[in-house]
Amino acid sequence: MNIENIKKEFPIFSNKVQNNDLVYLDSANSSQKPQIVIDRIYDFYTKEFSNVGRSVHYLAVAATNFYENTRKSVQKYINAEFADEIVFTKGATEAINLVANTFGQKFLNEGDDVLLTELEHHSNYVPWHFLRKTKKININFAEINDFGEITIESIKKAITNKTKIIALTHLSNVTGAILPIKEIISLAHSKNIPVLIDGCQGAPHLNLDMQDIDCDFYAISCHKMYGPTGLGVLYAKKKWLEVLPPYQGGGGMINEVNKEGITYGELPNKYEAGTMATAQVIAFNESIKFLENIGIKNIEKHENEVIKYGEEILRKNNSVKLIGNPKSRGGVLSFNIDGIHPHDIATILDEDGVAIRAGHHCCQILHKKLNLTASARASVGVYNIKEDFEKLNESINKCKKIFDI
Amino acid sequence: MNIENIKKEFPIFSNKVQNNDLVYLDSANSSQKPQIVIDRIYDFYTKEFSNVGRSVHYLAVAATNFYENTRKSVQKYINAEFADEIVFTKGATEAINLVANTFGQKFLNEGDDVLLTELEHHSNYVPWHFLRKTKKININFAEINDFGEITIESIKKAITNKTKIIALTHLSNVTGAILPIKEIISLAHSKNIPVLIDGCQGAPHLNLDMQDIDCDFYAISCHKMYGPTGLGVLYAKKKWLEVLPPYQGGGGMINEVNKEGITYGELPNKYEAGTMATAQVIAFNESIKFLENIGIKNIEKHENEVIKYGEEILRKNNSVKLIGNPKSRGGVLSFNIDGIHPHDIATILDEDGVAIRAGHHCCQILHKKLNLTASARASVGVYNIKEDFEKLNESINKCKKIFDI
């Protein structure tokens, strides 16, 4: 597979958007979908549809097998020890809520500390904030350095003897910093503190090996990983899933039910209440295959080249100020232009078919720390090429012209 | 639109399943999907994909509009007063969990009663059971009568002066009984008790008018309603959504965030944390259009004819014992055959392409009450025809032959 030809597998790029070629630089928000993933959804609904896990008729049996095959593929792809450690959720946000809620119920008490970082997405803060209210816990934030990174030292400084769990991102969706999670996890474990990794931005770009990283929880957003919307994955070590209480209650997650009480089903059913996102899970198997076929190492290399090129171009463009300068950067470049608000930039870029995101990217804490309210963000996927950043740069120049900068 | 031709709009029926024509009698589990719904998903992913609500570029704006259009369509379809009263969830199970969790947090205290019925699906019991543990509340069950119905009298008898909420199904997914929810709600409201309706089985078959029914909460499962998997709808009166706490925390549901605290976004954002099931919501608009084009009254009439015909045939088949004999029946027929376990029936029927469900249908309390562990269930959708029940009956006779009954 030729990495330069990958773009052809994404049907969206063969259509014009408002008479322009689409320069899609918003993959950190959500990635485009390859044809095979879309086809799988189509075929499943047209020829094979059934609910899973409940009926014993042919379609139901087949669908159940497809569904469980995805679980096995994910297990293999992220090198989890057991397939039961893969829980399907509606998104990474739900995955983090699941952990915060159940871990909080069982293990957090008044006065306990939860450690986050200043880089965290609201999805990895608000669920913990809830516990501040219900459980009277405290939340601490490890601080970023001048490069927009979180270092092991900053974590060390922020750990207290009351820290009960650390939750942090694998890759910042604003500064692009890749965090030294393996060292952080090893440090945390030496103090018996479990670690949740918000892998939303890590999973689409980096090689994942749960047993090597040794994290306790890892949250994945499938729609950012060339998969369908409405689906996430929570990886959790079996030892946690076994002792934590269930999250949502409903059909499929029970063992036996009577008027007085309930016993819960075994893993992973215990955490998959109600009818799941069947078609999405089944189609996500194709996303995994897509990633495997190219090879994540190749994707990483390609994306690094593209983003490095983009970084160079933007650094040369005066009045463009990059946010963060991490030593290891994932596929994210955020910036501001003096005198032009990010929303105005995004609107003007859009006119040329250049799709970026403007705003706080659900990271208000980081933006406040940097004395910003918003920023513009270009982020890449496997289908981006260097020319995309040339077009971005041209459009930025157009902004500057309009605003007379 | 000719109701007899509806089946042609569902591509699954133009394919053979194991060399048989598919006789799909498992719609209470999940319905098949019309071509337009499948096409909408396909088109959205191939030509229009973007995340919603966040970016300001063209694709994002268009997707956000499509997404919000579905909200308006649902509002109109169920005659809710405000579009903000429509919250998208990952399924009916999540919708009920959302209510139980947030209502429980805010309004339930030790010793309070929650009233359910013996007909409830596990999804409308387990979430309340959680509160038994965390809040020390009690759960009461209104009892069924000999016809497998819940009457207003049975509710009257079960209400206590500590009943703080009533949660019950619109249409039993086992006995097929349609509950007198309007009377029940009016009774409950006269005592200031809010009512949640589990509308999973009601929504695909019955005319919905929230303002007429006047329920406080109504939970819908889109995949049972000719829509995609991984999507549900919670209708909730604005007055409740305004006072209840948020359920999940994450991106999109906040107003302002800093290290010390968070203010939440306005309705309906407050209840839609994280990236939602974008493609599914957008496609669900087509399911609503599909239902509107035929007209729910026509669907009801057609399904009633089919199910009546099925009931007649099965009643004539000795050794078939129907479960429940409700005066008003929705599209569900459950039965047992003396001497043959439902799982054996389902396996044998499957050989002829007849897809039914066997088991407790997530209603163990009802089955225990009826001294059963399991039952066989045939349920219909708009695409079923009388011949389907003739085929079912033939296959049942084959079961009897194999088991020498």
Added chain:
Amino acid sequence: MNLKELYQEIILDHGKNPRNLRKSENFNKDAKGHNPLCGDNVHIFLKLDEKKKIEDISFEGSGCAISMASASIMTELLNGKNESQTKEIINDFLEMIKNKDKLDNDNLNENEKTKLMSLSGVKQYPMRVKCATLAWHTLTSAVNDSQEDLNIEKI
């Protein structure tokens, strides 16, 4: 869409050099507005006389060209207007942004109308409508003594 229409000279001017970007002395009404999408804030200050005529109107905050220009133009036009005039202008503006091509308002002269109309290009940019209306909705809640800070998503 038409970028030129959106970023007219007048918008760019008011965006860069917003008028009345200050805090009124002795203001007797105020309200805060916030756009959760971009994090932008606006704080409107009003000094009303006994007859509820606007003696002074000003704002603080930061935001995109559209939102700054909108707040700036709004404060310019409303200075000296009485209560009913203010309400009419707010309504007419919001109507125009939503769906009208013209502005029918007897309370504004042609020059003022032209200024206000310069914001109408935003209609074609649904995600930016909130930028243009934030200051106006915030003003409404200041006038109405709304307790809560205004969250633009509400509207």
Added chain:
Amino acid sequence: MNLKELYQEIILDHGKNPRNLRKSENFNKDAKGHNPLCGDNVHIFLKLDEKKKIEDISFEGSGCAISMASASIMTELLNGKNESQTKEIINDFLEMIKNKDKLDNDNLNENEKTKLMSLSGVKQYPMRVKCATLAWHTLTSAVNDSQEDLNIEKI
């Protein structure tokens, strides 16, 4: 798939008239199993002598033809078997149900093997495999003194 193979005479016979459907007197080991999918239960009773040989084995419960026949045949074949024989037969059975066509086991005679093989048709019905294995897994937890009631979904 082949329905005739699944519902052989011998299965139907044991399904309808299960052997050892009772509670062993003076049993010294037992375990309960449950299939959450259909709600079926099985309760296995064992009376072992000092050398852990099975003196009596029986079961209570209800279920489909496959699960009843499986429990019935299991109890018939295991009566009188010692500990290692029991474990071998359990393993071989579970292997056969999963992926083998044949049963290699020196502890059973040809007649017994044929009986057990009658359950192998279930392989082609993945959702029914649990029906065939419930009694066997439950037996394993009885033998192992497992504390918890067995939930078939676990396996």
